Amino acid sequence: MSNEVVLLDFWASMFGMRIRIALAEKGVKYEHREEDLRNKSDLLLKMNPIHKKIPVLIHNGKPVCESLIIVEYIDEVWKDKCPLLPSDPYQRAQARFWADFVDKKVYEVFKGVWLMWAKKGEEHEAAKKEFFEIFKILEGELGDKPYFGGETFGFVDISFITFYSWFHAYETFGKFSIEAECPKIIAWVKRCMQKESVAKTLPDQKKILEYAVQLRKRFGLE
Amino acid sequence: MAKSDVKVLGAWPSPFVMRPRIALNLKSVDYEFLQETFGSKSQLLLQSNPVHKKIPVLIHGDKPVCESLIIVQYIDEVWTSGPSILPSDPYERAIERFWAAFVDDKLFPSLRLMRGAEGEEKKAVVEQLTESLVLLDEAFEKCSKGKPFFGGDGIGYIDIALGSILGWLRVTEKISRVKLLDEAKTPRLVKWADRFCADGAVKDVMPETDKLIEFNKMLMAKMKGAPPNQ
Numbered sequence: 421m422s423n424e425v426v427l428l429d430f431w432a433s434m435f436g437m438r439i440r441i442a443l444a445e446k447g448v449k450y451e452h453r454e455e456d457l458r459n460k461s462d463l464l465l466k467m468n469p470i471h472k473k474i475p476v477l478i479h480n481g482k483p484v485c486e487s488l489i490i491v492e493y494i495d496e497v498w499k500d501k502c503p504l505l506p507s508d509p510y511q512r513a514q515a516r517f518w519a520d521f522v523d524k525k526v527y528e529v530f531k532g533v534w535l536m537w538a539k540k541g542e543e544h545e546a547a548k549k550e551f552f553e554i555f556k557i558l559e560g561e562l563g564d565k566p567y568f569g570g571e572t573f574g575f576v577d578i579s580f581i582t583f584y585s586w587f588h589a590y591e592t593f594g595k596f597s598i599e600a601e602c603p604k605i606i607a608w609v610k611r612c613m614q615k616e617s618v619a620k621t622l623p624d625q626k627k628i629l630e631y632a633v634q635l636r637k638r639f640g641l642e
Numbered sequence: 643m644a645k646s647d648v649k650v651l652g653a654w655p656s657p658f659v660m661r662p663r664i665a666l667n668l669k670s671v672d673y674e675f676l677q678e679t680f681g682s683k684s685q686l687l688l689q690s691n692p693v694h695k696k697i698p699v700l701i702h703g704d705k706p707v708c709e710s711l712i713i714v715q716y717i718d719e720v721w722t723s724g725p726s727i728l729p730s731d732p733y734e735r736a737i738e739r740f741w742a743a744f745v746d747d748k749l750f751p752s753l754r755l756m757r758g759a760e761g762e763e764k765k766a767v768v769e770q771l772t773e774s775l776v777l778l779d780e781a782f783e784k785c786s787k788g789k790p791f792f793g794g795d796g797i798g799y800i801d802i803a804l805g806s807i808l809g810w811l812r813v814t815e816k817i818s819r820v821k822l823l824d825e826a827k828t829p830r831l832v833k834w835a836d837r838f839c840a841d842g843a844v845k846d847v848m849p850e851t852d853k854l855i856e857f858n859k860m861l862m863a864k865m866k867g868a869p870p871n872q
């Protein structure tokens with residue numbers, strides 16, 4: 421049976437990075453196609469007509485969209501190696517809950533800081549407070565475990581670690597230090613970065629900062 | 643399993659709370675329905691869902707599960723002797739998850755925006771809602787493959803995700819005097835909606851439109867700060 425796997429992606433997308441990590445963990449060979457988000461390919465528009473967004477995984481010609489849905493799909497298809505979700509239904513529900521939390525809350529506070537970068541004083545402080553509230557909740561959930569998944573790197577770790585590539589950009593513009601407020605998160609980050617799948621996937625933080633600066637200029641936020 | 647082993651914390655008007663109740667009904671699992679008092683949150687809720695403090699929460703034994711669609715998947719994975727809610731094929735599962743996420747990300751927020759919307763704003767939201775429903779109507783064709791539900795012969799994941807919105811959809815149609823489910827634009831969904839609401843797992847759990855309208859009046863009055871109508 422042919423196993424053609426294509427990933428439509430964008431190098432700076434934390435959502436796309438999740439897929440690359442998952443595929444690397446499973447040892448799946450795939451074709452990586454970089455999209456220009458200002459000039460989306462016909463293939464992307466055909467494969468994800470509803471949202472027109474990356475990432476899209478195309479497996480034997482059939483598209484799967486939405487990053488966490490794609491990661492679960494990868495886990496179910498390539499099930500003989502490196503399970504990303506636990507096998508116990510209650511643990512699986514917990515994993516899905518926290519990945520959903522990352523999607524809803526971490527992304528939201530990232531956006532909050534992005535918009536607040538240009539603002540000063542009270543609004544800046546408010547955005548910073550919200551940001552760290554969410555990070556502290558995650559730190560609480562991590563506790564003393566090496567990974568969110570427990571002893572092994574898994575679904576929640578994949579969903580959150582990709583945001584690390586943007587930490588430096590946010591710290592620069594938000595004028596705060598994540599390590600100072602949430603040392604356990606940074607310790608967890610360093611642990612994850614020792615994994616080849618993560619280290620090889622996450623782009624250089626300085627490149628992300630450069631890109632973020634460009635984006636801000638483009639949107640007139642500078 | 644003893645009835646008190648499974649509890650659902652919720653409230654009868656909530657579409658999200660309907661979802662785990664339908665799932666449990668499909669699996670023929672007895673449960674205790676603990677209703678929250680409107681306007682306040684019980685200790686049990688705050689303990690069971692400290693992160694979001696929201697309903698529904700499923701409490702199985704003494705373990706809480708939160709977020710309606712996550713609860714539905716949990717129910718499907720625990721009670722495997724009942725009919726399956728999600729299919730077994732990974733690709734089909736991904737498609738079902740996609741459309742359920744679409745309902746939550748696009749339909750529900752648009753429906754909320756209808757509340758109090760007028761003029762141009764109302765027109766724009768109605769257009770958005772109709773567009774989303776047309777897409778779901780087309781998805782029904784592909785997913786059902788000629789059978790009565792998205793899930794095939796029986797109610798499945800998308801049916802539960804989308805069907806739970808029907809009560810409030812009908813309230814919006816009445817209050818805002820718009821047609822959202824339309825024989826011309828979404829013919830398949832119109833027929834599907836009737837089948838869904840008549841299903842044994844759904845009919846006792848789907849609130850009546852009139853009751854929801856009354857509830858909505860009270861909600862609006864509270865939001866405006868006026869005393870609720872008697």
